[in-house]
Amino acid sequence: MPRFSILIPALLLGACTYHTSRSSIVVVTDAKSVVENCASLGGIDGQDSSQAIMPLDKTRDSVVARLKIAGAERGGTHVLASAADIKWKGPDTKGTVYKCNP
DSSP states (O other), X not given: OHHHHHHXXXXXXXXXXXXXXXXXXXXXXXXXXXXXXXXXXXXXXXXXXXXGGXXXXXXXXXXXXXXXXXXXXXXXXXXXXXGGSTXXXXXXXXXXXXXXXX
16 A cells, blocks of 8 residues: 555655746746847747646646746747736736847
């Protein structure tokens, strides 16, 4: 029976989102002024089916993490998204990826 106590948490962690070193440097913001001089790389979505069962604060964290990962995969440095607002209550999980020069 001890094997099941290890297996169940491992299965639950499979639904989590993990940052890479590339995605951890992507900035998610809701301020248009931050990205106004940056090149737009296109739209992305941070939606995931497991979010329907998560509390709202965890859903926001998941959306932001997914936006960072998708932004990094596109080669971006910033993502403009309403989910960046700490008062975000959903349902909008979309964002736009930008490449900003340092």
